[in-house]
Amino acid sequence: MDSLLEVKGLYKYLDGRSVLGACSFSLAPGHITGLLGPNGAGKSTLLRTIAGLWRPDGGEISLHGRPITRQDRPKVAYMADHTLLPRELTVHQAIRWYRDLFPDLDLDRFRAVSGNLPEGEPVSRLSKGQAERLDLSLLLARDAEVYLLDEPLGGVDPVERAKILSAAAGVMEEHNALLMATHLVHDIEPILDDVLFLRAGHVVLSASAEELRQREGLSVEEKYMEVFGGGSR
């Protein structure tokens, strides 16, 4: 299968220290990939670099086999681990602000995921769960090809978490891909097609979740514990 997004030999240095070292992997269309690894593994740096927020120090990131240009950037939708929306604006204004930036936003799809958000409240006064729901609804309502989600499940209750995962799975079509960084391996395992294990900026495993289960007889969580925890659960 042709890859949608391909990362080849990606390097990133911060403070003279290598944060990403020769990262190479690809995302297949129609697949949800879990970006898994311990704290400080470089997950957020990798997502920020793919989104175009940080310039890579080496390597290539390509979409449909071509380097990502400025015009291609909206095809890669990025959600950070904290809200990037202007905190001074009300929720209603923030939605309009986002729509001005990304005119492909589908408001019906947004309403379907967002549920009841207090639209008159400033973004700064939203709870962590509400802010994440707002961010995720806006992100998934875009007509992007690649969705990058950085810790979308942190700080939300199990019910909210289930809703987020269901919304993420619901947006997937044949032509797009989703890369989600998280620590909560157990929670995202049911929706994962592929996994990407990152340790100290290096990809230590890139495999299909189903293949792991069949070939090694391990769940993704068990494999995660084996690779990062020093043994199987």
Added chain:
Amino acid sequence: MKGLWNSAKWEIAESGLLNGRTLILLGLWLIYAWKAATGWNGSGVPLLLSFHLVTFAVLAVYRGLKWPFTGAFDLERTSDRPAWQSVLGRTLAWTVVIAVGAAPQQVFFRLCLDRMRDVWLRIYFDGAERVARLEGWIGWEPFLVITAAGTAAYVLSLAVTLWCRSGRFRHRATIANAAVWLFAVVVLGYLILRTIPLSVTIPACILICLLVSTWLLVRKVE
């Protein structure tokens, strides 16, 4: 061009200038300044009458320092809006705001000039100089110079902040770093360029800072 308009529109909304409470404060100060312009004679009156201008100029510099550190800045970088539209849209917005702040100052100075001339010449030994200074602030030329100087202050703060955010240690940069660098650039610029007329330095500062900001945004920050 839509990006230009959207950048300007949302910059003003994000600055908080259009909030109800801010508008009430600015409106009340307008009434207060009107009262001062038509009845008071103290030497501090001109500063009091410049409140809107000073407030808007300080806010513009603060926004120039703050914007590159906001999440909104990051999110905008993931869109296809060209860097020049982001920079120019914001600059035009602050030019308009500063012009709006300079307009009441002009009106109030005109209102109080005759009375000040009458009173200051009698009560101050340097009354004539004071009146001449006040007169020097009135008219189209001073209005344009003040507006352009405010715009220059904004683009300078933006250029310095983007420069801080584009170096090797960009991920460590903070608003405080940028503010210190801005202060250093202003002091150094004053020492080096003070002999050059403002009619040259202000337009040159605006043009250079606009180009530098756009270049930094395209080549270094993104």
